Amino acid sequence: DPANKPASNYWEPAKKYLLSDPKLLQNLIDYDKDNIDPKVIAKAREYTDNPDFDPLKIKKASRAAHGMCCWVGAMVQYDKVAKVVAPKRLALAEAQKEYQGVMRRLREKQSELETVENRVVGLAQQLEQCRERKKDLEDQVAECQTKLDRAERLISGLSEEKERWTEQKTAARSALSNVVGNVLVCSAAVAYLGAFTVTYRREIMLSWIQLTVSHNIPCCKSDEISLVQTLGAPVEIRKWKIQGLPIDDFSVENA
Structure with missing residues (x-):
């Protein structure tokens, strides 16, 4: 201890109970590093913050202790980074959720747009048909007007002929009588x-x-x-x- 205070020595019990455990490596691999108790992290930092907690120095004393030192340091560093990354992960999850919602609404609007565009195409076709029908009706009206004008001229001419025929009829009737x-x-x-x-x-x-x-x-x-x-x-x-x-x-x- 740098302060010359007596420190608890857990190495001997650790070697006896941990290093002898055949599942130790797998337990270290499967350790739930995303949910480490803050108290455990605080306790571990008391060691990792110690300048003597140097993996290279510890390796000279014990290779097994060197491995544990590296793992503890990695867990502390991971927890530190995780606390910074976690909010970003949450923000990312929210952003992805919002993005998915926006994309869903976009697809809905695109579907609605496609429906409207198809309707516009249909209406445009109907408009063209109506224009053709209008042109056809206008041509028919013009033709009918021409025939009507001819008929009116014919009727006017026949009216004059009618007067002449009436006079001739009267004269013929008189002559016959x-x-x-x-x-x-x-x-x-x-x-x-x-x-x-x-x-x-x-x-x-x-x-x-x-x-x-x-x-x-x-x-x-x-x-x-x-x-x-x-x-x-x-x-x-x-x-x-x-x-x-x-x-x-x-x-x-x-x-």
Whole structure:
């Protein structure tokens, strides 16, 4: 003892009970170094802090004691380091736990993102289909509008034709109702008035018209009846015009 105090000598009992134990080496290997009692560490430090607790010095005295000295020193040093490392281990465990939690949430979010992206792709496809459908409908509307415009122009044109057809229908109906009297008067004019002038023909035809009406035979008015329109052939009259013949009413009636 550096203070010249008497120290307990445990070496002899140690050799007797420890070194003779065949399981000593295995016990040292399996020693629970992570849970050493602080009192034991404090007691061991009283020796390891002693400058004379030097493995090289002890080796000169006893090789067995040298081994035990190294082991005790290693345990004390391990405990010292463990007390520094332990909080770091706890921090590491917490960090790993937090990391695993973050990674789990990350995977969940990635899964949600994938779902959303797939939905976006589906919606994009639907949007493209809707755009194509919209374009098709716009083309159909444009085509229908074109047809509608054509139909309106056709209806407008037919409306004008309708008025003309209505007038022609009225005239044809009137002519049909008076056809008997008209043909009678015109036939008589062809048979009897060929040698007379236009003026005399009109006077005679007027008297025949009045006579026809007096006998309740339908007939046109005197200013409406025409020998050319009643008995004439339009195609034949046109041929005469092409051939240079006169086409006034008197000449045509004579022809």
